[in-house]
Each structure stands twice: as C-alpha cells, then as structure tokens.
Amino acid sequence: MAVPALAVLAVYAAQVAGRAELRAPAPTPVLTDRHGAFLTQLGHESGAPDGRHVDYGYWPVTPPERVARAMLALEDRRFRSHPGVDPVALLRAAWQNLASLRRRSGASTIAMQVARMQDPAPRTLWVKAVEAGTAVALTLRYGRDAVLAQYLRLVPYGNGSHGIGHAARFYFDKPAGDLSWAEIALLSAIPQAPALHNPRNPAGLARAKARGQRALATLAAQGAIGPEEYATAIAQLAAMTLPPLPLRPDALHLVLRLRDMVARQGIAGLDPTDARLRTHIDLGLQRRVARLAEARFAALHQDGARQMAVMVVGRGTREVLAAIGSAGYADTPGGAFDYTAAARSPGSTLKPFLYALALQREVLRPDEVIADLPDRSLGIGNADGGFLGPVLPRQALANSRNIPAAALLRRIGLETAFRSLRDLGLHDSAEPAAYFGLSMAVGSLPTSLDRLLRAYGALAGDGMLGDLLWYEGQPAAPPHRVLPEWAARQVTLFLADPQARLPSFPRHGTTEYPFAVALKTGTSQGYRDAWIVAWSRDYLVGVWIGRDDAATMAGITGGLGAGALAQAVLLDLHGTSADALTAGGFPAPEGTAPVALCARTGRPDDGACGPTLLEWLPAGSALAATAEPAPPADALAATASRLSVVTPEHNSRLWRNPEAPARLNRIALRAAVRPQAAQVVWYVDGEPFAVADPNETVYWPMAPGVHRFQVRLPSDEAVSRPVRIVVE
Incomplete structure (x- = not known):
C-alpha cells in the first residue's frame, strides 16, 4: 500500500509544483481615437462550444x-x-x-x-x-x-x-x-x-x-x-444605472487594419495597467469624410462607379487622421475589401516622382522646353489625343501629358526609375523593369492608395520619406531622405500652379482651391480607376474611385470624379469655402529666385512673349541674372531714393473670385515718392495704366496670370524696381 500511496503523492506534488506560478494572458488593448473616444478593443479569441469567444482585459x-x-x-x-x-x-x-x-x-x-x-x-x-x-x-x-x-x-x-x-x-x-x-x-x-x-x-x-x-x-x-x-x-x-455600452463606430475597415497592424507590429510603450491604445484617427473627421464621400459618390454611381477609398494624413506628422476603406462594407459590391490597400493601376499619379528623379539626376531643368508632340518610338499617346507642342516641365506635369513623361522616363532609364519607385515604397514587384516598360509612366505599375500617400509624403515633406503613423507606439523607422529638398519643393510648386494646368484642367473647377494646394490626378486606361492626391499646408488627402470588378466607368476621371471629393474634404479640413481667399503658398527651393518665363521658349519675359509662367531658378543662373536687367547706376540711385511700390508686395500670390462683383476683384496700388512729386505714372506689364497723385490709391482690376508693376515719374528717367505678382 505504501508504494501506490507514494506514487499518488508524487503525482500530486508534481502537479502542484507545475502550477505554482502566477501566470496571466497578455493585457488586451482598448483602442481610442486621438481624443479618447472609443474605437474598439482587441481581445484573445478562442473557440467555444457555442462559437467564437473573445476575452478582454487582464x-x-x-x-x-x-x-x-x-x-x-x-x-x-x-x-x-x-x-x-x-x-x-x-x-x-x-x-x-x-x-x-x-x-x-x-x-x-x-x-x-x-x-x-x-x-x-x-x-x-x-x-x-x-x-x-x-x-x-x-x-x-x-x-x-x-x-x-x-x-x-x-x-x-x-x-x-x-x-x-x-x-x-x-x-x-x-x-x-x-x-x-x-x-x-x-x-x-x-x-x-x-x-x-x-x-x-x-x-x-x-x-x-x-x-x-x-x-x-x-x-x-x-x-x-x-x-x-x-x-x-x-x-x-x-x-445606479450603467453608462451606455461603448460601441464600435461604423469604420470596420479601419478597425480591422488596426487589429492586424497591432498583431503584426506590436505596441511600444503601452501601459499594461491601463492598456488604452490611442490611435491617430479623429473619429469626428472620419464621420465627416464619410458623409462627404457618400454624398459625392452617389452622383458618380450612375456613371458606373461602385467603390471608393479616401485617406487623410497630417502633412507634417504623417499621422493617419481618417481612412474610408470602401463605399460600404456589407451593402455595396465588393465592399468587404479595403481599397486603401488594394493594388490598382495608378494612372498618372507616379509622374511627379519621375520629374523629381529627373531633376535630381540633372537630366531635366525647370526652364527646359520639352516636346509634347507625336513620337511613335514611345508607343504612348496623350489621353486626349492632342498635343500642346513645346512646353515647360511645369506645364507638362501639371497638364499630365503622357508623351513628355514617357520621354523623360526613357532619359532616366527604366531600371533607375523602377528602383527609385521601389525605394519610395510604391511597389515590391518581382517582375523586371522591362516587363512594364515606358508605360510605367502612365499606370502599368500597380500600387495602392496607402502606398501613394506614403510616397507623396516625401514630396510634401521636402524629400523626407517616413511610414504612415496609425497609432501611438507603432514601431516605425525614422524618416530618411529620398529626394533633395530643392527637387521636392520644385515639383510641389509645379503641382500647385493652377495657371500651369491650363488647358487640361479648367480654372475654378474641382482642382482649384482658395488656398495653396499641390495635386496630381490619375486616370487609368478605360476609366477603370480615378485618383487624386492633394496636399495643403496641413493635410495630405488621397482619393480612389473605381469598381470592385475592375470594369470600366463612364468617363469618370481623377480630376472630375476623385477631384470633387478631395476638394470637398480639403475645404472641410480648412473650414472654408471655395469662394474664400487665403494668402500663403509653398516654400520655394533655397537659393532660387522667381523668374517670369515665356511658356513657349523658356526665356525670360521680355514683355512680348505671350503666356508666361513664374518659375524658380537658381539665383546665380544666367536666366535669373538676365530676367531683370540692371538699370544705369544713376537711375538705380534715383529709384532707391525716390520711387517704390508699396503695395502689392513682391512675389505675392492672389486669388480672384469669379463670382464676386468686379469692385471686389481688384488690387490696391500704392506708391512711395521721396522727395514729393506732382504726379506718378503706374505701369502694368510694361504698359501705362494710370496717372495719379503720389498719395492716391489706384485700383487695378485683377486678371489671371503673372503681372509686373512699376511707378515712373512723367518727366524723369527715375523708375521703381518692378514688383511681380501671380493672380489665380
């Protein structure tokens, strides 16, 4: 009897010893938005006789x-x-x-x-x-x-x-x-x-x-x-009554993405005693964007659009503030797919990176005239079937011309461009660059909306590339430089110029804003995908519109379809309307000076070249030096001591409201004259505009374009320094 008893005792002692330690499941996080509002909670899932069971807390x-x-x-x-x-x-x-x-x-x-x-x-x-x-x-x-x-x-x-x-x-x-x-x-x-x-x-x-x-x-x-x-x-x-049960908002794609990211990447620095994980999502903004998307998507549905995705990112922080994954998770065709992460043809949205790479590698200059003309060797045509002829890079990119982009890609080299786009995180394709060929410039290389927003963050962030940030404690490598600051700023200025978008994108439409916005649209072959990525001083917005079955839509483009939604979102973010006017713009590259260039020749404006574009060129370049020929020394002394244009300010950017009365669409011109003179003559774009008392305010009716103002004396060689402005 002693041996069995000892055996039982040994088994008992072994089982007790094996259990005599304090063990607990890992703490499960409760996810909130950036303001602390409940988003969801992640738990430990297990099978149960009555089905799936989830435990929380610990x-x-x-x-x-x-x-x-x-x-x-x-x-x-x-x-x-x-x-x-x-x-x-x-x-x-x-x-x-x-x-x-x-x-x-x-x-x-x-x-x-x-x-x-x-x-x-x-x-x-x-x-x-x-x-x-x-x-x-x-x-x-x-x-x-x-x-x-x-x-x-x-x-x-x-x-x-x-x-x-x-x-x-x-x-x-x-x-x-x-x-x-x-x-x-x-x-x-x-x-x-x-x-x-x-x-x-x-x-x-x-x-x-x-x-x-x-x-x-x-x-x-x-x-x-x-x-x-x-x-x-x-x-x-x-x-006692309990507060209402916290409910997950109607943002299932967002919740599922966050769940997968936390499971895959983990959380750094989470307090296990109060495991609330604060995400960067703004639920109030998420709901507003969803309402705006729903309202504008309804108008596109009749033209064959069946799905959409929208993302909003903080420009300076790279924090994801809102993400709409589909037009409806359960009640739209293919709605269970998260289209912010779906790989689709990007249309022309990769072109800005090719221009930035070309500028960086010095195979393109901002003042270089390039050809938008038929070129059978490229095997690519423009989407509208027409040609703009000789254009500046600013115009070629802002008008999204296919032929100049393909020619530029050939100059850069397929392998170089393919590698650069991979370094930007736009693709991880195992296919060789030759598989995509020159059509890489117009949409043959698939990518997704979240990849685009991450890469465009480098253009909007002076060339620094970093991961999109979804939650606090998200493991992420520090941002690193992928483009020179000057190249990123130059391309941003290309994309922020409404005047340069003419004639492909009409003024005062879905691609124009009352504040500075850089944007790029994309439309894939057969109108299967419509894209836009746009950024302002504070925000980066991306929109995709298409179909779950990748079928064609009826003429829905990035500019008209996706552009209308992006415009509504950015106006809401900035708390303004399309007819407001806000000063400010994007910074120019360091060490550059503004030069008005003739759009057809790329030469400095001599007053007789027709359409002009304001371009930023290295301050020591020959074009910048000749753009404003120095007056004789005695005239310069007279200018400095006697005449100056007080308003408008040099290099200011103004917006014209086409719906406002004419009396409101005008600029006040003021001069300073020392010593006093009886009269001054105002010159606008090299032509006399008005004769006035030096102390009198003169009003000039605004007209779109680049304009130059000077003040002269009627009977003297003295002339003020020119003041240039841009009216949009």
Whole structure:
C-alpha cells in the first residue's frame, strides 16, 4: 500500500509544483481615437462550444485598498490569516454539504480561485485537491498581496471583461482607483456568477445590486465604511444605472487594419495597467469624410462607379487622421475589401516622382522646353489625343501629358526609375523593369492608395520619406531622405500652379482651391480607376474611385470624379469655402529666385512673349541674372531714393473670385515718392495704366496670370524696381 500511496503523492506534488506560478494572458488593448473616444478593443479569441469567444482585459493592477476590502468581504474574509486554504470554511462547507442533499456550499479561497482560473479543469475531487495545494504553494511563494493582485487581474466581470482595471474602464470609464463605494460593491458582486449578475440586463443588475448591498453591510460591520459613507453608498447603489455600452463606430475597415497592424507590429510603450491604445484617427473627421464621400459618390454611381477609398494624413506628422476603406462594407459590391490597400493601376499619379528623379539626376531643368508632340518610338499617346507642342516641365506635369513623361522616363532609364519607385515604397514587384516598360509612366505599375500617400509624403515633406503613423507606439523607422529638398519643393510648386494646368484642367473647377494646394490626378486606361492626391499646408488627402470588378466607368476621371471629393474634404479640413481667399503658398527651393518665363521658349519675359509662367531658378543662373536687367547706376540711385511700390508686395500670390462683383476683384496700388512729386505714372506689364497723385490709391482690376508693376515719374528717367505678382 505504501508504494501506490507514494506514487499518488508524487503525482500530486508534481502537479502542484507545475502550477505554482502566477501566470496571466497578455493585457488586451482598448483602442481610442486621438481624443479618447472609443474605437474598439482587441481581445484573445478562442473557440467555444457555442462559437467564437473573445476575452478582454487582464490588466495588471496594484489593488486599490477599497476594492480589495470589498472583494475580500464577499469572497474570502479570512484571507489575511489562512495559508491559502481556509480550514474553517472547509469544515463548514463539509458539514453543510452532508446536512443538506440539495445545497452545495463552497470553500474556495482567493488563492484557490487563482489556481483554478490559471488552469481551469472539470470540478473533480482530485482537481480541487490540486487547486488547494497550488493555493498554498502560491501564497508561500509570492505572498498574499501578489495573489490578491493576480486574482483582481484574472477574475471575470462578465461580457468578456477580466480584471478590475479593465472592468472599471469598461463599465464606468474610469480607473479602478477612482471607483466609488457603490461602483465597487456592484463590480465585486459580479465574479461569483458573471452571467447571473450581468449588469447589462435588468435582472442581472438587480441581483448584482442585492449582492453588492451585502458587501457594503459587511464592510460597515468591519468598520471600513463609516455610517454616512454607508448610507450614501447604499442610496447610490440602489439608483445606479450603467453608462451606455461603448460601441464600435461604423469604420470596420479601419478597425480591422488596426487589429492586424497591432498583431503584426506590436505596441511600444503601452501601459499594461491601463492598456488604452490611442490611435491617430479623429473619429469626428472620419464621420465627416464619410458623409462627404457618400454624398459625392452617389452622383458618380450612375456613371458606373461602385467603390471608393479616401485617406487623410497630417502633412507634417504623417499621422493617419481618417481612412474610408470602401463605399460600404456589407451593402455595396465588393465592399468587404479595403481599397486603401488594394493594388490598382495608378494612372498618372507616379509622374511627379519621375520629374523629381529627373531633376535630381540633372537630366531635366525647370526652364527646359520639352516636346509634347507625336513620337511613335514611345508607343504612348496623350489621353486626349492632342498635343500642346513645346512646353515647360511645369506645364507638362501639371497638364499630365503622357508623351513628355514617357520621354523623360526613357532619359532616366527604366531600371533607375523602377528602383527609385521601389525605394519610395510604391511597389515590391518581382517582375523586371522591362516587363512594364515606358508605360510605367502612365499606370502599368500597380500600387495602392496607402502606398501613394506614403510616397507623396516625401514630396510634401521636402524629400523626407517616413511610414504612415496609425497609432501611438507603432514601431516605425525614422524618416530618411529620398529626394533633395530643392527637387521636392520644385515639383510641389509645379503641382500647385493652377495657371500651369491650363488647358487640361479648367480654372475654378474641382482642382482649384482658395488656398495653396499641390495635386496630381490619375486616370487609368478605360476609366477603370480615378485618383487624386492633394496636399495643403496641413493635410495630405488621397482619393480612389473605381469598381470592385475592375470594369470600366463612364468617363469618370481623377480630376472630375476623385477631384470633387478631395476638394470637398480639403475645404472641410480648412473650414472654408471655395469662394474664400487665403494668402500663403509653398516654400520655394533655397537659393532660387522667381523668374517670369515665356511658356513657349523658356526665356525670360521680355514683355512680348505671350503666356508666361513664374518659375524658380537658381539665383546665380544666367536666366535669373538676365530676367531683370540692371538699370544705369544713376537711375538705380534715383529709384532707391525716390520711387517704390508699396503695395502689392513682391512675389505675392492672389486669388480672384469669379463670382464676386468686379469692385471686389481688384488690387490696391500704392506708391512711395521721396522727395514729393506732382504726379506718378503706374505701369502694368510694361504698359501705362494710370496717372495719379503720389498719395492716391489706384485700383487695378485683377486678371489671371503673372503681372509686373512699376511707378515712373512723367518727366524723369527715375523708375521703381518692378514688383511681380501671380493672380489665380
């Protein structure tokens, strides 16, 4: 008999030793938006007989004294005196169970419950004995306070919530240390039977309140609560109603992306005791963008559009503020796909990177005239079938001409461009560059909206490329330089010039704004995809419109289809309307000077070249030097001492409102003359405009384009320095 007994004892000791450690699942995060509004929570999923089951919480906690007292009052009154097993409770339970055939009295201590929660098993006598031994071992090894903290980390509070830290946030949206006595009593009542005491249904709430009253009475008897506190707590508990259950917003694609990113990349610096993960999403903005998208998408649906995606990113921070993954998750064709991450033909949206690369590698100059003319060797034509002839790079890119872009790609080299686009994160294709050929410039290389926004962040960020940031603690490498600052700024200025977009994009349409915006549209072959990426001083916005089956749409382009939505979003972001006027623009490359160039020849404006464009050229270049020939020394002295244009300011950029009355679309011209003279003559674009008293304000009606203002004296060679402005 001794040998079997020793064998049983050895098995028992081994099982107790194997369980005598404190173990807990990893804390599960609650995701909020950037302002703390509930977004979703991520849990531990497991299979269950009745289907999928998710557990939340397990936040480690230092038990607040009041919470500990309430829990011990209900679950283990002699916790501080027994070694993990309560002999008194065991004897009482045994007597009660023998005396009654129906009643079963338990004797589980806090430590025994910890052992059971860590290693759940069917409730046999052997299992109970192992739990008792484990309880003693845990208490001896870690001490009572650690065992109590473990209990309050693991104990279930119903509705998937585990641990007092999570339950306090889940039910009352506050830390456990801030719970009132009434709230503590209610939560302490739940663990004995979470389903029976579920506070989210009326019957369960009533039972939890009744059990909570018992806890308060015990605490009052122990002197833990004074008479006034007890009366207040009883009244509050009786009247208690729970705040509404936090609901996930209607942004399932966003939630699923965040869930996958957290599972794949992890979280750096998350506080496990209060595992709220703050994302960079702005739920208020997310809802506004969704409403704007829904309103404008409805008009495109009749032309064959069936899906869309929108993203908003902080320009300086790279933080993702809003992301709409589809036109409707469950109620649109293919709506379950997240089109912010879907690879599609990008149309012309890769062209800006080719121009930036060409500038960087010095195979293109901003003042170089390039040909938009038929070229059969390219195998590519313009989308409109026409040609603009000789154009400046600013015009070629702003008009999204295919022939100049393909020719530029040939000059750069397929392999070089292909590698550069990969370095920008726009693709990870295993195919060789030759597989795509020159059509890479017009959309043959697939990419996705989120990849585009990341790469365009380098253009908008002075050449620095960094990951898009979705949540705090997201592992991300520091931004690194992929383009020279001057090249990124030059391309930004190309794309921010409404005048340069003519004639392909009409003025005052979906691609024009009352503030400085750089943008690039894209339309894939057969109108299968319509894109736009646009950025202002503060925001970067990307829009894609298409179909789930990649079929054609009826003439929906990036400029008209996607452009209208991007415009609505940016106007909302800036809190303005299309007819407002806002000063400001994008910075020019360091060490450059503005030069008005003849659009057809690239030479400085001599006053007789027709259309002009304002270009930024190196300050020491020959063109910049000859753009403003220096007057004779005596005339320069007279200019400096006698005449100057006070307003408008040199190199200012102004916007004309076509819907405003003519009296409002004008510029005030003011001059300074020392010593005083009887009259001055105002010259606009080299032609006399008005004769006026030097102190008189003259008004000039605005006209789009680049303009030059000077003041002269009627009977003197003196002339002011020219002031150039751009009217859009």
